[in-house]
Amino acid sequence: MSLSILVPQDQPCPFCVYIRGERPFTFLYKGTDLSVMVTRGQRGEPHLLVVPHRHVPTILRVTDEEAARTTIAIRQSARAIERAYGSVGIAVWQNNGKPAGQAIPHIHFHVAGTLKKGGTEWGNVPELSLGVTETIAQRLRPHFDIDEGSA
Numbered sequence: 308m309s310l311s312i313l314v315p316q317d318q319p320c321p322f323c324v325y326i327r328g329e330r331p332f333t334f335l336y337k338g339t340d341l342s343v344m345v346t347r348g349q350r351g352e353p354h355l356l357v358v359p360h361r362h363v364p365t366i367l368r369v370t371d372e373e374a375a376r377t378t379i380a381i382r383q384s385a386r387a388i389e390r391a392y393g394s395v396g397i398a399v400w401q402n403n404g405k406p407a408g409q410a411i412p413h414i415h416f417h418v419a420g421t422l423k424k425g426g427t428e429w430g431n432v433p434e435l436s437l438g439v440t441e442t443i444a445q446r447l448r449p450h451f452d453i454d455e456g457s458a
Contacts, residue, residue: 312404314364314412322358322413333440335384335447341376343384343451345440350428351419352392353443355384358415365403366414377416383453384418390450394420398427 325332326342333345335355344356357380359373369377385397401416402409419427 312365312367313406314403315405315410316412320362320413321411322415323362326358326360331437333437333444335387335444335451336380336453338453340373341380343380345443345447346417347434347437347440348432349419349435349443350417350432351398352394352422353388353447354417354419354427355388355447356415356417357381357384358413363414364412365409366401367403369414380453381416381418383451386452387447387450388418388420391447392420396421396425 321330324330325344326337332347334342335345336343340361341357341359344358346354346356348354357377359369359377361373363369363373381399385399388394388397398419398421399416401414421427
């Protein structure tokens with residue numbers, strides 16, 4: 308099966324580098340097959356990334372098992388955001404291909420609490436320090452519950 312979607316060509320893949328621990332990043336959850344990361348570019352209150360560990364560029368190559376586990380992690384991330392932040396809205400999105408806004412060639416899902424003004428921020432956002440993203444993770448951790456067997 309050929310892949311016609313034009314994906315970014317970043318090498319090495321930033322997500323693979325973070326997952327392997329070669330560069331620091333804040334993890335809300337790091338399991339065997341997937342992680343939930345606190346992005347340094349917060350587009351919501353807060354903004355998380357659900358990232359399967361297997362390097363797959365788009366949703367077209369995800370297995371049924373990966374899709375199921377990822378969906379559970381997305382749901383648990385949304386629940387944690389609602390519980391910890393009292394968000395009145397939660398946005399979930401995923402981009403496939405550069406024309407769709409994909410910036411990293413590794414499938415990932417964005418889960419973000421909506422901003423007080425509504426929606427999420429689509430423009431440029433500042434890059435937060437790891438200390439700030441760790442504070443976000445600490446606020447979410449008591450509310451994040453996932454069964455290792457399902458994620």
